Amino acid sequence: xxYQDALTIVAPVRAGAVDDLKSLLATMGDxxxxxxxxxxxxxxxxxxARLIVVDADRDSSGAPLPAxxxxxxxxxxxxDAHLVELAEIAGEGIDRLFGHCEGYxxxxxxxxxxxxxxxxxxxxxxxxxxxxTTGRTARQIRQESELRDAIEAFLDTSARSSPNSDPSExxxxxxxxxxxxPALRWAREAAERPALGARLRELGHMIAIPLLLIPxxxxxxxxxxxxxFILRRHERRDPAPHVKPTEELVHDLAALEDHLVQNxxxxxxxxxxxxxxxLNLVVILFFLDYATRHFFNRGNLAGVKTIHFxxxxxxxxxxxxxxxxxxxxxxxxxxxxxxxKVSWGLNLVFSNGVGYPKTSWLVFGGARxxxxxxxxxxxxxxxxxxxxxxxxxxxALNVAQNERIRSIFSxxxxxxxxxxxxxxx
Amino acid sequence: xxxPTLDLHDIQGLFARGYGSLKAAAFLLxxxxxxxxxxxxxRAVTPAITRADTRPAERAVNLAFTSSGLxxxxxxxxxxxxxxxxxxxxxxxxxxxxxxGDLDDKAPSRWKWGGPSSPRIDAALLLYAPDGAGLRALExxxxxxxxxxxxxxxxxxxxxxxxxxxxxGFRDGVSQPFVEGLSKAGPRETTVRAGEFLLGYLNExxxxxxxxxxxxxxxxxxxLPRDAAGSGRADLGRNGSYLVFRQxxxxxxxFWRFVDAATQRTDxxxxxxxxxxxxxxMVGRWPSGAPLTLAPDADDHRLADANDFxxxxxxxxxxxxxxxxxxxxxxxxxxxxxxxxxxxxxxxxRRHRILRRGREYGPPLxxxxxxxxxxxxxxxxxxxxxxxxxxxxxEFIQHTWLNNPKFDGLYDDADPLVSPxxxxxxxxxxxxxxxxxxxxxxxxxxxxxxxxxxxLPGLAALGYLAGSR
Numbered sequence: 001x002x003y004q005d006a007l008t009i010v011a012p013v014r015a016g017a018v019d020d021l022k023s024l025l026a027t028m029g030d031x032x033x034x035x036x037x038x039x040x041x042x043x044x045x046x047x048x049a050r051l052i053v054v055d056a057d058r059d060s061s062g063a064p065l066p067a068x069x070x071x072x073x074x075x076x077x078x079x080d081a082h083l084v085e086l087a088e089i090a091g092e093g094i095d096r097l098f099g100h101c102e103g104y105x106x107x108x109x110x111x112x113x114x115x116x117x118x119x120x121x122x123x124x125x126x127x128x129x130x131x132x133t134t135g136r137t138a139r140q141i142r143q144e145s146e147l148r149d150a151i152e153a154f155l156d157t158s159a160r161s162s163p164n165s166d167p168s169e170x171x172x173x174x175x176x177x178x179x180x181x182p183a184l185r186w187a188r189e190a191a192e193r194p195a196l197g198a199r200l201r202e203l204g205h206m207i208a209i210p211l212l213l214i215p216x217x218x219x220x221x222x223x224x225x226x227x228x229f230i231l232r233r234h235e236r237r238d239p240a241p242h243v244k245p246t247e248e249l250v251h252d253l254a255a256l257e258d259h260l261v262q263n264x265x266x267x268x269x270x271x272x273x274x275x276x277x278x279l280n281l282v283v284i285l286f287f288l289d290y291a292t293r294h295f296f297n298r299g300n301l302a303g304v305k306t307i308h309f310x311x312x313x314x315x316x317x318x319x320x321x322x323x324x325x326x327x328x329x330x331x332x333x334x335x336x337x338x339x340x341k342v343s344w345g346l347n348l349v350f351s352n353g354v355g356y357p358k359t360s361w362l363v364f365g366g367a368r369x370x371x372x373x374x375x376x377x378x379x380x381x382x383x384x385x386x387x388x389x390x391x392x393x394x395x396a397l398n399v400a401q402n403e404r405i406r407s408i409f410s411x412x413x414x415x416x417x418x419x420x421x422x423x424x425x
Numbered sequence: 426x427x428x429p430t431l432d433l434h435d436i437q438g439l440f441a442r443g444y445g446s447l448k449a450a451a452f453l454l455x456x457x458x459x460x461x462x463x464x465x466x467x468r469a470v471t472p473a474i475t476r477a478d479t480r481p482a483e484r485a486v487n488l489a490f491t492s493s494g495l496x497x498x499x500x501x502x503x504x505x506x507x508x509x510x511x512x513x514x515x516x517x518x519x520x521x522x523x524x525x526g527d528l529d530d531k532a533p534s535r536w537k538w539g540g541p542s543s544p545r546i547d548a549a550l551l552l553y554a555p556d557g558a559g560l561r562a563l564e565x566x567x568x569x570x571x572x573x574x575x576x577x578x579x580x581x582x583x584x585x586x587x588x589x590x591x592x593x594g595f596r597d598g599v600s601q602p603f604v605e606g607l608s609k610a611g612p613r614e615t616t617v618r619a620g621e622f623l624l625g626y627l628n629e630x631x632x633x634x635x636x637x638x639x640x641x642x643x644x645x646x647x648x649l650p651r652d653a654a655g656s657g658r659a660d661l662g663r664n665g666s667y668l669v670f671r672q673x674x675x676x677x678x679x680f681w682r683f684v685d686a687a688t689q690r691t692d693x694x695x696x697x698x699x700x701x702x703x704x705x706x707m708v709g710r711w712p713s714g715a716p717l718t719l720a721p722d723a724d725d726h727r728l729a730d731a732n733d734f735x736x737x738x739x740x741x742x743x744x745x746x747x748x749x750x751x752x753x754x755x756x757x758x759x760x761x762x763x764x765x766x767x768x769x770x771x772x773x774x775r776r777h778r779i780l781r782r783g784r785e786y787g788p789p790l791x792x793x794x795x796x797x798x799x800x801x802x803x804x805x806x807x808x809x810x811x812x813x814x815x816x817x818x819x820e821f822i823q824h825t826w827l828n829n830p831k832f833d834g835l836y837d838d839a840d841p842l843v844s845p846x847x848x849x850x851x852x853x854x855x856x857x858x859x860x861x862x863x864x865x866x867x868x869x870x871x872x873x874x875x876x877x878x879x880x881l882p883g884l885a886a887l888g889y890l891a892g893s894r
Contacts, residue, residue, distance in 0.1 A: 156863055163857035170860055244635070250510050254520035258824075261831055303763045330524065332816050333825040340773050341763050370630045393849065395831045422860055423742065
């Protein structure tokens with residue numbers, strides 16, 4: 001089993017085809033994908049997927065930026081295997097969608113090979129990704145949820161499981177159930193872990209990056225005062241107008257939200273045109289990706305425990321940036337989490353975007369300006385009509401707890417473990 | 426930072442107190458047809474409005490407007506757009522009905538008032554008096570002024586005095602945040618900055634919440650306070666608060682019959698002790714008000730007013746007061762991330778508080794009457810609360826804490842007392858030191874009969890509205 005992978009496809013839409021494309025997307029979902037055109041559940045190893053349209057715009061110099069159809073997925077399978085499935089299993093839907101895009105094969109019959117070739121050309125590399133818990137597959141998440149449901153239902157009816165029962169007895173009874181039920185027997189094996197080779201490769205990456213950076217350290221220290229000087233100058237000068245979103249905008253976006261326990265968030269912004277800002281963002285995303293890859297990969301993104309997957313992607317040669325995440329609860333609670341727990345982290349990245357509330361020293365201020373920040377997010381949000389989640393009514397905390405409940409069956413628990421385990425239910 | 430000086434003479438009295446000694450109350454929901462008539466009426470009624478710097482013994486009158494009401498008084502679209510989006514768009518948008526759980530047979534289209542199929546509500550006149558006779562007199566006066574001015578009373582909501590208990594039979598209103606700047610001092614953890622409830626004051630982020638700031642030239646007689654943030658603009662919001670009003674019908678009979686059935690002995694007979702224990706577990710307090718976290722095994726009248734407690738140190742898993750119980754999820758105190766049990770947890774909790782000012786309605790019903798099925802009367806709570814940011818306070822509490830089946834790590838447990846239980850959330854989990862107990866298929870005991878978002882302006886703002894063109 002591999003580490004989780006992500007796929008980002010960005011396809012410029014043909015002039016005049018944007019409205020048609022948006023109408024097509026509108027038939028595919030109202031915040032949650034309805035399975036028409038592309039049935040994401042038929043593809044292997046997909047945690048999340050979405051289709052959005054990024055509107056055409058102009059950059060700071062007035063040069064046009066194209067409208068694009070963007071497809072995002074979070075995967076247990078490799079990007080390549082997923083692309084092949086898109087071309088083969090979902091081919092017809094892919095034709096209908098990407099037929100609106102420039103350079104898509106036209107005429108007669110389009111073969112899976114044509115599609116694959118096109119899709120591969122449109123793949124964009126993410127600058128940073130976040131996975132709630134690396135190595136945990138969508139299949140495992142669903143299975144462990146079923147296991148917990150079965151155990152809870154069993155305890156509801158079991159005569160021997162009362163609050164006063166001996167936890168060891170209760171555990172024994174449940175373990176027998178797991179053994180007895182063919183549909184649950186898989187739980188007696190430990191969850192699959194990434195292969196040794198893959199783990200060694202990750203370890204290598206974790207060590208190699210700091211090692212490679214050591215020689216640069218003296219230079220970095222030397223440059224730091226100059227960097228901070230330039231940074232402060234930008235921070236003082238960058239305009240940060242507080243613009244309120246209109247009633248209609250909020251209404252249209254909110255109409256797509258809170259249909260399930262989880263929600264998608266997609267936002268698009270212009271990177272500040274100064275070369276300093278661009279470079280700053282590239283470096284910060286590099287370190288962010290390093291941090292999420294090796295440290296924030298066990299259910300906790302710097303204090304926020306409600307995000308399943310997230311990514312940061314440059315569009316239009318770095319002139320715009322797309323942020324996409326899958327999170328639990330309402331947007332209001334998501335934004336509050338950001339402000340209360342990880343405002344410094346948001347400031348690091350998003351203060352390089354046009355219109356972000358004023359920061360100081362890169363980490364202070366910014367998102368702490370509560371309403372300015374919330375309005376900024378709403379103004380930059382991209383409506384996500386077509387969104388697929390493989391487990392839309394499980395929170396990240398549920399998923400983690402289910403894994404703990406399952407893990408006992410492959411071990412040899414002591415009495416204390418059994419008592420703790422019973423209290424997980 | 427020193428506590429702010431609150432301009433109590435300009436703030437309406439409901440902010441400072443719930444008028445506990447004025448036991449009779451009625452709420453008149455008004456419709457405005459003619460703007461001039463409404464302004465005339467507003468000028469006539471303003472002298473009677475109770476301010477926060479008095480402690481009325483005889484009568485109290487407070488007045489709040491919906492956004493349509495403000496529009497009818499002459500506020501233009503640019504000014505209205507400076508109020509919060511929730512207030513302007515109202516309680517019944519399709520997204521908000523999802524957030525608040527007002528779905529299916531609780532949908533606004535079924536409401537008695539405030540919904541799309543009932544007359545538009547523009548204002549709420551809140552009347553309080555020591556007794557029925559006093560209230561009748563006050564109401565008579567106010568109704569005459571209304572009639573003379575040509576305003577219509579669309580709905581009269583009466584209240585009843587249940588002596589501090591809500592209709593299910595539990596002591597209500599024990600936990601209220603202390604407001605910085607009001608006289609009563611409280612512990613730091615539960616003392617909340619005034620800007621969480623009043624516009625024009627610093628909130629828990631040390632910021633001013635969005636508020637309608639006008640060009641000073643629009644403030645003809647210089648009556649409005651100037652923006653405390655120093656912009657020089659006239660602050661129409663200062664000393665005002667958003668007032669959330671929901672009429673919540675309580676199925677008291679259904680509640681007691683459900684807990685009775687869920688706790689019957691194997692021979693089918695009722696078990697009054699077990700019944701009361703389950704009810705208390707669902708509420709989080711015993712009928713007297715004693716919190717389960719301090720009185721886990723039995724009611725204790727000495728703890729009836731106890732509110733200075735937290736969850737993390739002594740009740741982290743909820744073996745005393747279940748995680749899913751009503752009071753724990755409507756005010757989790759120190760139980761949530763980022764660090765449960767710490768000042769950081771309290772700090773975040775303070776950003777999600779409300780001042781509750783509701784009143785009960787309908788006749789009381791004893792448990793025996795409830796069990797006997799003698800409960801045909803309509804009864805419940807006129808839920809009223811004040812806050813400065815409806816999305817972050819009232820709606821957050823309602824959606825992220827009460828209605829959310831996933832609250833604090835739960836799976837399928839919406840609030841067992843007040844939340845809708847479909848399609849998810851009908852489970853109530855009672856943690857113990859061993860195997861948990863679960864109550865399945867908890868039905869819905871509370872349904873919304875009406876509601877709207879109002880704005881409770883300061884007195885100077887009322888003056889501006891009375892003269893505004």
